[in-house]
Amino acid sequence: MRRLLAVGFFLALTVLALLLLAGHGPWAGESFWAFDESHGLNTGDVPVLAIWGMGVVGCVLLWTHDS
Template sequence: MRPADRAVVVLLALVISALALLLVAGHGPWAGRQIFAFDVYHGINTGDVPVLLMWAASMCGCGYLLFRRD
């Protein structure tokens, strides 16, 4: 993989991670019930599950692109 392509994949992984963090950190009306509590005000809600699953799939795709042998 060319260095420019590698930089694009790493940048894409960072952007996807930042967006996922913003979505998980938000407290909207669609957050759902709390599944796991870190403290009284923070935890993992049912609305966070799709975001975390999409983040994991995106990271798998970025990892594939980053480490594949051409």
């Protein structure tokens, strides 16, 4: 059950992060790494990636923790 929860949380976090990264709202901020003319990373993506990373660490801990 614990591993199923970890996979579910990982999938939810990843889908939400991708949706936020794909957004082009006014809060996106300045671009600092362009992949091409219309795609790249901006300052608004940094918190999304940081929170996604923390969530993934939590999923790994949930997956590997023995109790």
